[in-house]
Amino acid sequence: MNIEEYKEMRIRCFNMRVSKRKTKNGCILWKGSITKNGYGGLFRWLNGERLLAHRLAYEIEFGYFDRKFHICHKCDNPPCVNPQHLYAGTHQENMRDVALRGRGRKPLRNSIRSKIKRKKVDIKHAIVHNIYSDYEVQTVSLPAWATR
Numbered sequence: 001m002n003i004e005e006y007k008e009m010r011i012r013c014f015n016m017r018v019s020k021r022k023t024k025n026g027c028i029l030w031k032g033s034i035t036k037n038g039y040g041g042l043f044r045w046l047n048g049e050r051l052l053a054h055r056l057a058y059e060i061e062f063g064y065f066d067r068k069f070h071i072c073h074k075c076d077n078p079p080c081v082n083p084q085h086l087y088a089g090t091h092q093e094n095m096r097d098v099a100l101r102g103r104g105r106k107p108l109r110n111s112i113r114s115k116i117k118r119k120k121v122d123i124k125h126a127i128v129h130n131i132y133s134d135y136e137v138q139t140v141s142l143p144a145w146a147t148r
């Protein structure tokens with residue numbers, strides 16, 4: 001399979017799993033597999049590739065983007081794949097928007113809190129990662145010391 005065929009197949013697989021009707025907010029919902037945080041995706045696709053649906057939606061509509069960008073939802077609806085509801089943001093922008101929308105208020109887990117104490121890690125840093133682990137599964141995970 002060449003790269004063009006590969007891209008075509010990705011789009012076909014994507015389109016098969018997208019709702020034909022929009023919600024009243026204009027969201028287009030993903031009908032395929034969903035992560036535990038609500039993001040749609042093609043998991044174990046082809047050679048075990050893991051594609052997040054909203055990132056794929058953005059790429060299909062607007063073309064290739066640098067992998068360092070987060071694709072964020074203006075509508076705050078994780079399974080939405082309407083490209084008009086998506087924007088590419090940096091880590092900081094995403095953090096700010098999550099905070100503005102009132103997410104990420106989850107208290108730190110006790111196990112993490114005790115590890116912070118032990119490791120004398122900057123508490124802000126830990127909070128950032130805790131919010132993130134809730135928000136975007138693929139791109140950010142807890143640092144190794146927090147999960148040990």
Ligand SMILES: [Zn+2]
Binds near residue numbers: 026027076081082
């Ligand atoms: Zn939406």
